[in-house]
Amino acid sequence: MTKPNDNFFERVYSIVRQIPYGKVTSYGAIAKALGTARSARMVGWAMNVSHHLEDVPAHRVVNRKGLLTGKLHFDGTNLMQQLLENEGIQVRDSQIIDFDTHFWEPDIQQ
DNA sequence: AAGGTGACCGGCC
């Protein structure tokens, strides 16, 4: 039932839940915090599975360019952007302005 | 069991 790899998903959720309000991070940063920087793609996959979880603010997770690559996976086309703007993050054309300013580095202690 | 896929990243021009 519980396979070792299943923990991987929970690890991702745990990190994403730690993202403060009004802050964003990248898939690679989360993957690095997990110790698997090369599995950044898996982080995105985990997000897709955790999409049904309310505790996981997937809208605060973008790629390293600050581009809302996963906005297409949300209910609305611009829902992800709306959520970010609601937190005080300026977004233009699916792109976060001052990405480095709002960037938050995950706590590498899991 | 093998192949394909993906909400990525890093390097190079």
Add this chain to the structure above:
DNA sequence: TGGCCGGCCACCT
């Protein structure tokens, strides 16, 4: 960060 290519790793059929 503008664009393209290769690599990487877990999940799915």
